[in-house]
Amino acid sequence: MVQYPSTVDRAFAALADPTRRAVLERLGSGSATISELAEPFGMSLTGMKKHVRLLEEADLVTTEKVGRARRCMLVPRAFEGMTIWLQRLDRFGRVVERTKGAR
C-alpha cells in the first residue's frame, strides 16, 4: 500500500534541511523575495526556488507575486501543531529522566 505523505510528514521533512530552517528564521523577521532569501547563502535563484516550493508544499510558507518578484512569508500558526506535539514529547522525555534518576 502506497502511503502519501501528510502535511505533517512534509512539514517535518522540510525542517530536515539547514538552509530551509535558516530561510524560516529569516522570514520570522519579515517577508522577503526569493532573491533576498538566496543572496546570504550565495545560492542561485533556482536553488532557492526549490527550497521555497518545498516549504510551500509543507504549508509553512506562502508566497505572492509582487510586480516581477515573489514575496515569501511564514504561514501564521503553521508551527502550532508541531510545537504542541514536540512539547508533549519533551515533557515525556523529562518524566523518563526523573524516573531513571529515582531508580
Added chain:
Amino acid sequence: MVQYPSTVDRAFAALADPTRRAVLERLGSGSATISELAEPFGMSLTGMKKHVRLLEEADLVTTEKVGRARRCMLVPRAFEGMTIWLQRLDRFGRVVERTKGAR
C-alpha cells in the same frame, strides 16, 4: 561540496514519518521492546528495527539489550532544542498574523 546531515537534520527527518512519530508517543508512556512496538502496527520486527535504528541515529531513542529482547526508550531532553526552536518560529508566525491583521 557534500554536506553530511547534522543531528538536528536527522531528528527532523526521523519525525517526517507517521510510524516513527507513533513509536515516540508510545515510548512517551514508558520503554518497550521492538516486538511490543511492532505489534500494534502489524509490522515485521525487521521493519520496526529499521524505524528504531533511524530514531537512534537521530539521538531521539536509545536501546539496551535485556536478555534476548532490546528495550527502547526516549532519550531525555532529546526534544528540547527542536521544541525551543519551533516555539520561536511559532511566535514569529503569530507576529506575522497580527501585522497582517493590522494592515
